[in-house]
Amino acid sequence: MLKLLEIFDNLLDKVNIFIMSIMMGIATFVAFINVVLRYVFNMSLTWAGELTSYLFIWSVLFGTAYGFKIGMHLGVTALIQRLKPVTAKRLLTFSLFIVFIFLIIMIKWGYDFVKFNYELEQVSVDLHIQFWIIYLCVPITMIIAAYQILLKIIKIIKMPAEEFSYDLVMKEH
């Protein structure tokens, strides 16, 4: 069972990294092609701006989810670093729990957001893609983010207080 979870986590990270990188790569390429077309061939793709933006946003949201795993989201740790390990551990568990609740609520609201747009049936201006498809990235990435925080909470609870350090819990590669 544990083994299976480990395989799942690895796969999740790989997919996550793949999506955020490939979207960024394509977005950069599209943005560049549009510049070239505009200045060299004096024509431009109307949909290029929109495509670039949405690809980058997908990349950003998947990057955000992955960021929770590697502890990339900066916080003010001055207090936690200064406390005794036992107290610091309790405080960080508490704040991780708050983050977890917020992310769970964001999943719900992200889903509402998609559903609302699904019912509206509006399409984007240039690409003519249904908006709800574009917005799908919100609930999906929030689910991944919440899962990553859940793993951190399990990890910190299992960790003996005397071994506790902020970086040990939050930063992973």
Place this chain on the structure above:
Amino acid sequence: MATLVLFGLLFLLLLIGVPIAISLGISSTIVIILYTSMPTLVIPQKMFTSIDKFALMAIPLFILAGNFLSQGGAARRIIRFAKAVVGHLPGGLPMSAIFACVIFAAVSGSSPATVAAIGSIMMGAIRDAGYSDKFSIGSITCAGSLGILIPPSIVMIVYGVTVDQSIGKLFMAGVIPGLLLGGGLMLVTYIAAARAGFKRQKMAPLKEIFGSFMEAFWGLLVIVIVIGGIYGGIFTPTEAAAASAVYAFFISLFVYKDIKWKDVPNIIKISATTTAMVMFIIATAMLFAFVLTYLQIPQNLAQWIIDMHFNKYVFLIFVNILLLIAGSFMEPSSIIMILAPLLFPVAMTLGIDPIHLGVIVTVNMEVGMLTPPVGLNLFVSSSISGKSIEEVIKATLPWLFALLIGLIIVTYIPSISLWLPNLIYG
């Protein structure tokens, strides 16, 4: 009451170590639910639309360009050129490092990235040449902060998008203050090195200056794309960013050949995570700014300042102090997103130029990156040099002092910032 809840919650969450982006999100969300009748649908919508702006797409593109150049050996070539030009003066090596930071700042939009690119090569070299840690660490840690003042600049993009000002103008306004501060840092190094009795070296032969320039030429061309492209009105900042990202990729892979195809996915991955960090903060900070505006806090603050009969100069002192304090605790993008909407309306009523305010904010953010507890440059320097944060802080003091003097000059002489953009945009 709502104001108190908003800021109280934000402060409390930050204190217990909740990430900045999440703290902004939670405090805004709670105020929206408690004190407004808006549907919760507004929250994901505001967050999504706040990063759905074409101007912001310059951020990932500039980050990508910077990463290709620093991993691709452009930094090394820029250093060689800088050494050839200023290496013969007293304090030649640290001077070259500062000069290299100024040049690298013009191809990269981030301060920690500049410190990492130049510091990882130069810190060891300066120490080996017999300089104290002060010279090796202090000079680069401070000079690297120019990364956000000399265009391109991620911080200026965030400011421009937050208060709806031309990013091209902001970029141009950063050029002269950036050179001024760079010059100031070099002057401090010159005086300190001359005092410490470091001898002049022989001047590099013209052949070396020319040769190293040709070596660095392809990397330096990014400056022409960015500054020249925007200056000449050819590119918008986002277009310039797209062109420099692909250009940087191309020269690192095919001209300098320092990176291989197999390195590309990792460079994109690193860039994507950095981008995500900045943009996620922007998403929740925009929600926060939206709540601020809804509660009319900026308007009330502006009214209060007017009622108190504060003049421009007193207000600017207040702005500097506030930003310096905030800069010690938070990272630039989040500070700008929280404070710019507050300060902007007041500054406008007092007749401060919005572009000049952007430069003042940026210079403050530079200093903020050098002051504990949250100074990103300090952490980068500490991890590169292997010295403790305390030692790094001590080493930066003389140069930090020079930056503070520069801040005062830039704050009270608007024409330093505004001359160039006015010349270009009329």
